[in-house]
Amino acid sequence: MLVDVKNVMETYVEMNLEHVLDEIPNVCRCEQCRADIKALVLNRLRPMYVSTSKGEALSMMQAFDTGKQVEFLCCARSAAALVTSNPHH
Numbered sequence: 001m002l003v004d005v006k007n008v009m010e011t012y013v014e015m016n017l018e019h020v021l022d023e024i025p026n027v028c029r030c031e032q033c034r035a036d037i038k039a040l041v042l043n044r045l046r047p048m049y050v051s052t053s054k055g056e057a058l059s060m061m062q063a064f065d066t067g068k069q070v071e072f073l074c075c076a077r078s079a080a081a082l083v084t085s086n087p088h089h
């Protein structure tokens, strides 16, 4: 079995960023801006590397506490605002 390390925070951001952007008016959804927002969020949040299979990583993410979720929401909103006011597209 192939064992690898994975940043579950990145998976978490990928899975949840779209929902956050849905709630923000005027945010650009082009590929460049979405990548910029994702990079900003991932730079701010502490990475969470796990050496496990993808299934286990997903179940770990379900254990993300409310504090982490709030932190993610906060980072995602401020990153979206930053990119919207200074887009690279």
Ligand SMILES: [Zn+2]
Binding pocket: 028, 029, 030, 031, 032, 033, 034, 087, 089
């Ligand atoms: Zn854009």
